[in-house]
Amino acid sequence: MKRFTQIGAAVGAVAFMAAAVTGCGTNSTSGSTNSTSGSSGSEPTLVLATSADYKPYEYHDTSSGQDKIVGFDIDVANAIAKQLHFKVKIEDMDFDGLIAALQAHRADFVIAGMTATPQRKKSVDFSDVYYQAENVVITKKGDNIKSLKDLSGDKVAAQLGSIQEDAAKTIPNVKLDSLDTIPTVVQEVLSNRADAAVIENTVATGYVKSNPQLQINKIAGMTENGSAIAFPKGSPWTKKFDTAIEKMKKDGELQQLAEKWFGGGQ
Template identity: 45%
Template sequence: MAIKRRKFLFTSALSAILSVAVAACAGGGGTADSGARRLVMATSADYPPYQFVDSSGGTQEIVGFDIEIAQHITGELGYELEIQNIDFNSLIPALQANRADFVMAGMTPTEERQQNVDFSQIYYEARNTIVSRQGSGLTTPESLAGKSVGVQLGSTQEQAARDLEGLDIKPLNRINEMIQELKAGRIEAIIMEDTVAAGFLASNPDLEAHDIPNMGEAGSAIAFPRGSELREEFNPVLQEMIDSGMMDELVTKWFGDDSPAADELAN
């Protein structure tokens, strides 16, 4: 009898372990529904100060403005947070394929994107800027006609560039790739967000930037799969961060001249 009982207990324990393992390995987008308190956030960690890889401490930690917001919201709601770093143009497909529970990547809730995913309220708004080599004379949208212009693939800046006439548009996956192409002379200008440009200009004095009016939709919001209940959970915490002044504090921390992002880019 004792042998049979031990065999029964061992079998029951093994079944329980396997059940937990299966639940934990269920697709990224199903983490909340499976009962686990873990959410997967997808981002493109090449967009300082929103999110970037900090290697200053000998590690490859993803940090930034969006990361702190995500950490605060998930902490307040009792979730654990897992961050996945993928290309920007793969973020919305990741939500649609349930490989992520939400996306934060300085993403603007454009009309086209809203047809595929749901968005939180806007939590920050910046401006677009033209980045070029010093003395290029490329200071306005009109001056870009006939020029090769880099944009991040899938970004609102790509759409803004396509709305202008006569540009030779060069979409690239990563911001640092565009900076390298510009410095090598393979493109003549970049359209990017001013706050992101500021960090790169701090470590590249041979470049200059000129702000241009936002063309169309603007602002950053959190993206969710269509119909996700997380949006209704996240929005009140996001609003509380704005009302309490915490969002302003994070803006000052990450977008100021002495921000951690500026320090990282200067190294």
């Protein structure tokens, strides 16, 4: 799915502790991190790479006086960690660098509202889909956008390396404005530097709520996006995560997390 000017921030601690297993995760040296805290040391620590500019999936929350990365994806990762008995260390980086981090073994998995496209599958492995969403177009209020053809010749913003960028490329004669972060993409529309932006619906909802001069335009034929977790090729964790995701679907935990963060389920 998703995403920029660089986001640099020191972030606080995220951890889940449960019964012990042996093994160890990947050490990482790039980006800002949420470090895990105290444990017996018998659980492995897995490095979670994400791009924390994608509220409500993952974003920086400073409301407690500390800078923490929170969101739907983080809750999903922590729930899986609790099931599989590992600790989580978060690395925050640009979205278009996440696949490279897996390939270089600087991260054990990526959870970032990412869609398992055929192109990405050539480079990394993916879990089963854990959440479905769809693309929409945001514009200033009063615009009447019914199809991508209505944006023909317009300047349209989207996040660099995202499937929304791919969708924007299909607009006839589009002037594509590819940017590093979602806040920057939205700001282009707010400041009239772009006529529209292609964003995922769950993310767009939050921005429209806080910026009443914007509106969401649902476009017929826009594809759904299935979020999945990415791993280095051949990772032993892929199937384990699939088992945990299936359990969360069956026992309703994924539904509860979706309602918490999006106000609706699957």
